[in-house]
Amino acid sequence: MSFTSSERDGARERGLRGPDDPVWRRTPHGVAGTVVAVVLLAVGLVTGRADVALVGVPLLLGVAWSGAPGALTGRTPERPTRHAISTADETAAPGELTAVLAIDPPAGVEVVHSRVAAPGHRTLDVLLAPGRRELELGLASVRTGPQPTFVVDVRGHGAGGATAEDVERSTAPDRLVLPAAMPLGRVPLPSRLRGLTGPHTSPRLGDGSELRDVHLFTPGDRLRRIDWRTTARRSPALDELYVRRTYATAEATTILVLDSRDDVGPDLRTWRGNGDLRVDEPTSLDLARHAAASVARAVVGAGDRVGLEDLGRRRRPLPPAAGRRHLRRVLHGLATSSPLGSPARRLRPPRLPADAIVYLFTTALDDESLHMVRTWRDQGHQVVVVDTLPAVHPVHEVHLRLAWRVTRMEREDRLRQLTSEGVPVVAWAGDARTGAPARFEALVRAAEQHRAPSVRHPG
Incomplete structure (x- = not known):
């Protein structure tokens, strides 16, 4: 809505304040x-x-x-101090979020007081001389997903600081922080491959680069497959033709299952919903996003397909696909995942494509994940569980200490039971995160001994 000069003058005569009047x-x-x-x-x-x-x-x-501005000098500011916060993009990478604060004070203002605040950070006060200014704002955070950013209060002060205009507040839009990916090297793949093309050699006969054998020409063989040297050596009269047969190529399908039903941090006091989570400590959902992004990068980098399923939201899953553009969609889906109220119990686990390997990123704080893993294994899927619970800080409250002791013992029993049933469990918290690539490599080598294919991330 805009006002003309006559309407603004009429409002002033009636004693009313216009939208642009300081x-x-x-x-x-x-x-x-x-x-x-x-x-x-x-x-x-x-x-x-x-x-x-x-x-x-x-x-x-x-x-x-x-x-009294204008009483003796006639220097009444004609408008309030204008300011705006702009960002380059709606999404950002984890680490540091940036924005630009533009301030344009009117004539008659001697100093501009700006107060910049952000959740989880200390408030910063800045005094600026009159004149148009652009300030670069930045804050550091290890959190991912939708994150609130800057809240700026701007106030202009008159001559000598005896008068000041009303505080004007601006709030920057929330930023969607995409999870970063860590190079993993090789990660386990399903024992059975699918498709007619792909980066891996399958055990069936078909078009490929790896030689299987040399065989007599049969109806259906392509002429370009004829091995003339072998034919000339074995059948000089060319009564029989010999062809080179190869193994077919195929691709692997990986499904990332994100357990976003809860988002807990290292501080037990915040598990009940009281208090704010620290911006310098990743939560379980932050660790799950980081682990899933790392696995997705390794799979897509090798030319295989990857899909995403979210246990915390009843929405359409992201179907398996390959390519860098699809990897971007996976990262966006991971960033937008968040717990929605009390998690509802699923009557059955999500339906997954056949011959797909499942990576479950969970805190294992309840029996739901254990039930799903068993169901998937009964359906013939390989399952790898990634433990995303952060290292819990010690507490002094006796009731919290006892509650965590019981919860920890129950969780350890679940993970121990999964391991005894042949389900690999990879920890992804604290120092264990740096050893995750070696853990995945050990799983790949163990699978290679049973003639299971693997994927290698280039570089």
Whole structure:
């Protein structure tokens, strides 16, 4: 909505404030200066002390000059201090979030006070000289997903600081922080491959680069497969033709199952929903996003297909596909995952493509994940469980300490039971995260001994 100059003048005549009219108010020290000046003049007049009265005259003139904008100088600002926060993109990488704060104060403002705040960070106060300014804002955070950023309060001060305009607040839009990926090298693949093309050699006969054998020509063999040297050696009269047969190629399908039903941090006090999570400590969902992004990067980098399923939301899963563009969609799906209220119990696990390997990223704080893993294994899927619970800080409260002790023992029993059933469990918290590539490599080597294919991430 915009107002013409005549409408704005009419609003001022009626005593109303227009949308662009600044409101100037006396500051406490401006009021104190007025009181001191009046008291000194009164004391000088009553006691006949001209020196005391003369001391109050400069104070009174200064307050009159600066306390009522335009009363003596005619320098009333025609508009409030304009400011805006702009960001380069709606999404960002983890680490540091940046924005640009543009401030344009009007004439008559001697100093601009800006207060920049962000959740989980200390408040920063900045004093700026008059004139248009652009400030670069930045904050560091290890959190991923939707993150609130900057809240800026701007206030212009008049001459001498005796008056100031009302505080104007601007809030920057939330940023979607995409999870980063860590190079993993090789990760386990399903024992059975699918498709007619792909980066891996399958055990069946077909078009490929790896030689299987040399066989007599049969109907259906392609002429370009004829091995003329072998034919000339075995059948000089060319009564029989020999062809080179190869193994077919295929691709692997990987499904990432993200357990976003809960998002807990290292502090047990925040598990009940009380208190804010620290921005310098990743939560279980942050670790799950990072682990899933790392596995997705390794799979897509090798030319295989990867899909995404979210246990916390009943929405359409992201179907398996390959390519860098699809990897971007996977990262966006991981970033937008978040717990929604109390998690509802699933009647059955999500349906997965046949011959797909499943990576379950969970905290294992309940029996739901154990039930799903068993169901998937009964359906013939290979399952790898990635433990994403962060290292819990010790607490002094006795009831929290006892509750965590019971919860930890139950969780350890679940993970131990999964391991005893042949399900690999890879930890992804604290120092264990750096050893995850070696753990995946060990799983690949163990699978190679049973003639299971593997994927290697280039570079």
